[in-house]
Amino acid sequence: MRLTAEETARAADFFTQAIAKLAKRPVRLMEVCGTHTVSIFRNGIRQLLPPTVELVSGPGCPVCVTPNEYLDTAIAYSGREDTILATFGDMLKVPGSQSTLMAEKTQGADIRIVYSPLESLTMARENPEKAVIFLAVGFETTAPTAAATILQAEQQGLDNFFVLSAHKLVPPALRTILAAPDIRVDGFLLPGHTAAISGFAPYQFVVSEYQVPAVITGFEALDILQAIYMLLEQIAAGKAELANQYRRVVKPAGNEAAWNILQQVYQPAAAIWRGFGEIADSGLALRPEYSAFDAKLRLPLAAVVTREPAGCRCGEVLCGRIRPEDCPHFGCGCTPEHPVGACMVSVEGACAAWYKYGQGR
Numbered sequence: 432m433r434l435t436a437e438e439t440a441r442a443a444d445f446f447t448q449a450i451a452k453l454a455k456r457p458v459r460l461m462e463v464c465g466t467h468t469v470s471i472f473r474n475g476i477r478q479l480l481p482p483t484v485e486l487v488s489g490p491g492c493p494v495c496v497t498p499n500e501y502l503d504t505a506i507a508y509s510g511r512e513d514t515i516l517a518t519f520g521d522m523l524k525v526p527g528s529q530s531t532l533m534a535e536k537t538q539g540a541d542i543r544i545v546y547s548p549l550e551s552l553t554m555a556r557e558n559p560e561k562a563v564i565f566l567a568v569g570f571e572t573t574a575p576t577a578a579a580t581i582l583q584a585e586q587q588g589l590d591n592f593f594v595l596s597a598h599k600l601v602p603p604a605l606r607t608i609l610a611a612p613d614i615r616v617d618g619f620l621l622p623g624h625t626a627a628i629s630g631f632a633p634y635q636f637v638v639s640e641y642q643v644p645a646v647i648t649g650f651e652a653l654d655i656l657q658a659i660y661m662l663l664e665q666i667a668a669g670k671a672e673l674a675n676q677y678r679r680v681v682k683p684a685g686n687e688a689a690w691n692i693l694q695q696v697y698q699p700a701a702a703i704w705r706g707f708g709e710i711a712d713s714g715l716a717l718r719p720e721y722s723a724f725d726a727k728l729r730l731p732l733a734a735v736v737t738r739e740p741a742g743c744r745c746g747e748v749l750c751g752r753i754r755p756e757d758c759p760h761f762g763c764g765c766t767p768e769h770p771v772g773a774c775m776v777s778v779e780g781a782c783a784a785w786y787k788y789g790q791g792r
């Protein structure tokens with residue numbers, strides 16, 4: 432049921448006042464997902480909160496947490512005459528160690544933007560003499576579609592379609608944050624779209640092992656205000672429960688069909704996250720049955736030399752250690768037009784959101 436503008440304003444007013452009443456002591460809440468970060472800024476939610484409630488961005492921007500090593504590998508593949516790279520557009524401007532996919536494309540590399548991984552299969556069929564590599568970046572939300580694409584490639588007998596997987600699972604990164612003695616988080620706004628696929632179970636440890644309140648949250652302004660209110664209610668009552676604000680979309684068992692297809696094709700593997708380093712079982716690697724589609728195995732490259740941009744503090748932003756404006760490059764050396772780090776490139780990047788909306792505090 433959609434609310435009228437008047438009903439929405441009344442509900443926002445209710446939650447804002449209720450939050451103000453509950454926010455007796457300083458709390459630090461992490462919005463895990465980049466889509467939440469953007470919605471918080473776009474809707475001016477920080478301005479509605481009392482100064483005792485601090486919102487800090489987390490590791491939920493898939494482009495941002497993808498390390499330079501992955502970009503450098505993709506760029507190395509793009510230099511091969513016999514290769515077409517298929518990628519979502521948000522990867523193009525992300526800086527690698529020496530270059531970007533955009534710069535390589537401008538210089539003639541065959542890099543094509545797709546809106547669905549399935550488009551790469553068409554490319555593979557139309558270009559049988561080329562290797563088509565899909566850059567598979569994203570969380571639980573996008574991995575099932577990539578998995579379905581691999582199953583289709585198998586059905587179609589395509590032997591020139593490959594995946595360079597940087598898919599990641601959100602919960603292991605949260606565990607890393609919770610285990611870090613220098614990062615304080617009093618409550619999590621959990622990503623609604625990843626929970627819609629996985630269900631509640633992978634997030635249960637947040638409350639059972641770490642006793643930190645958590646609310647699975649939708650993406651409208653009212654969703655976020657209500658979720659903050661739900662977190663503050665738990666904090667005030669000394670509770671730590673996994674609550675679901677996004678009931679209209681997220682079911683306790685998630686989307687079993689999508690989750691099953693993901694698990695059929697992928698298995699958990701160690702993965703490197705920008706800012707975190709390697710996290711056990713946080714990545715998705717192709718199962719041995721589907722290794723014929725694994726670009727790294729089938730199309731080996733010479734060793735790729737990689738380095739992180741000097742002075743960029745994306746890693747600390749992504750862990751919630753610092754705010755974007757604490758980075759000395761923010762707004763001077765690093766802007767969306769001339770980004771130094773990934774967090775300033777992606778539309779879901781915390782640095783880009785802070786820069787665009789200029790409302791941080």
Ligand code: SF4
Pocket residue numbers: 742743744745746748755758759760761762765766770771772773774775776782
């Ligand atoms: Fe990196 Fe730029 Fe953000 Fe600094 S402002 S952390 S350099 S992306």
